Amino acid sequence: MHKYLEEAQAMLPHLQEMQQQIHHFGGVGYDLRPSADLILKELADLGIEAREIIDCGIVATIGKKDGPTVLLRADYDALPQEEITGLPYAATNGSCHSCGHDHHAAMLLGTARLLKAHEDELEGHVKLMFQPDEEATTGCKRMIAAGVLDDPKVDASFAIHIEAGSDRDNVGKVIWAQGPTYSAADRFEIRVRGNGGHGSQPHKTIDPITALCNAITTAQHIISMEVPAAERAVITIGQIQGGTTVNIIPNEAMAGGTIRTYSNEMRAFCRDRLIEICQLTCKALRCECEVWISPDGVPPVVNDIDLAIEIHPWIEEICGDNLYTAAEPLSFGSEDYAWISERVPSVIMTLGAGRPEEGYIHGAHNPAIHFDAGCMPYGVATFTNLCVQYLKAHK
Ligand SMILES: [Zn+2]
Numbered sequence: 001m002h003k004y005l006e007e008a009q010a011m012l013p014h015l016q017e018m019q020q021q022i023h024h025f026g027g028v029g030y031d032l033r034p035s036a037d038l039i040l041k042e043l044a045d046l047g048i049e050a051r052e053i054i055d056c057g058i059v060a061t062i063g064k065k066d067g068p069t070v071l072l073r074a075d076y077d078a079l080p081q082e083e084i085t086g087l088p089y090a091a092t093n094g095s096c097h098s099c100g101h102d103h104h105a106a107m108l109l110g111t112a113r114l115l116k117a118h119e120d121e122l123e124g125h126v127k128l129m130f131q132p133d134e135e136a137t138t139g140c141k142r143m144i145a146a147g148v149l150d151d152p153k154v155d156a157s158f159a160i161h162i163e164a165g166s167d168r169d170n171v172g173k174v175i176w177a178q179g180p181t182y183s184a185a186d187r188f189e190i191r192v193r194g195n196g197g198h199g200s201q202p203h204k205t206i207d208p209i210t211a212l213c214n215a216i217t218t219a220q221h222i223i224s225m226e227v228p229a230a231e232r233a234v235i236t237i238g239q240i241q242g243g244t245t246v247n248i249i250p251n252e253a254m255a256g257g258t259i260r261t262y263s264n265e266m267r268a269f270c271r272d273r274l275i276e277i278c279q280l281t282c283k284a285l286r287c288e289c290e291v292w293i294s295p296d297g298v299p300p301v302v303n304d305i306d307l308a309i310e311i312h313p314w315i316e317e318i319c320g321d322n323l324y325t326a327a328e329p330l331s332f333g334s335e336d337y338a339w340i341s342e343r344v345p346s347v348i349m350t351l352g353a354g355r356p357e358e359g360y361i362h363g364a365h366n367p368a369i370h371f372d373a374g375c376m377p378y379g380v381a382t383f384t385n386l387c388v389q390y391l392k393a394h395k
């Protein structure tokens with residue numbers, strides 16, 4: 001067993017203690033004060049100076065020698081839902097760590113401890129980033145604006161997301177993609193205005209419902225006929241509203257949905273074509289149409305291919321053959337780590353934390369989810385080895 005993994009395994013009770021406390025604190029968005037205080041205290045106890053650069057956004061740097069800087073990112077916000085895990089340390093404030101971010105923070109604190117113990121082996125600096133509000137995708141952007149990637153300037157970055165509930169989630173298995181990893185996510189709303197009237201006399205009205213239905217049906221033409229088969233893209237309408245009863249044609253109707261894409265080119269193409277198709281279809285049916293695309297959309301997370309290939313042996317040293325890497329995305333979900341991967345060579349990986357046959361039957365965002373805490377030492381040792389080896393290779 002690799003020495004970092006051995007040391008991380010010995011740390012498991014402490015990792016669990018921190019993870020369970022952060023889990024119990026819960027908290028959504030930037031409302032993470034008890035967890036932020038725990039993180040600040042642990043870093044202070046380790047003799048690591050930390051700064052809070054935005055509300056609950058904490059940065060700390062380790063390393064005594066000149067050289068490149070690696071950033072490790074952990075988010076630590078929970079979701080706004082009632083926890084139903086039945087765990088003794090369950091949150092009781094209407095929030096739930098159903099995305100496993102409590103483990104992310106504990107793993108990064110464990111990594112801080114291990115890196116501090118091996119500080120002489122670091123040929124440069126490691127910056128630790130504890131991020132609020134990943135779920136509403138504003139935390140990472142705000143920490144970048146507050147300078148998390150500067151002073152010292154970050155040369156490369158890594159992040160780990162744990163997952164459970166599927167057959168690939170062997171405890172400690174590290175999976176990463178070479179290239180596109182998580183999709184861009186863009187919320188949109190389509191509002192169609194007509195001129196309502198009596199349901200028996202549609203010829204005296206301009207019907208927004210028929211126009212809207214035509215527009216959203218035609219929008220799927222983008223996916224079936226315009227996006228190349230080798231690309232991946234999704235346009236989903238998850239919401240539709242219009243009318244109050246069966247015999248009135250309303251003045252307005254609306255639909256809302258999400259676009260998922262894996263490149264900035266495809267992202268712009270799908271957005272532009274959605275707007276064009278909706279407006280022209282509605283115009284043909286004598287309606288007015290407005291398409292609103294949220295300015296808070298997230299770009300795709302794209303792992304740096306060279307870095308994703310370079311790190312393979314460093315992960316293997318920790319995990320043996322309990323790993324998987326290939327040129328395919330991990331998920332159609334989105335991750336606000338995208339803002340970092342857009343700016344510096346980055347790799348985000350998933351860490352297995354329990355398969356269904358071991359009783360871990362729930363997936364992310366399910367309020368009954370629980371994870372195998374035994375995954376955490378693998379995260380700690382992987383993070384540590386990535387930093388030590390990257391800094392050595394790039395000094
Ligand atoms: Zn999540």
Ligand SMILES: [Zn+2]
Pocket residue numbers: 099100101134161
């Ligand atoms: Zn998450």
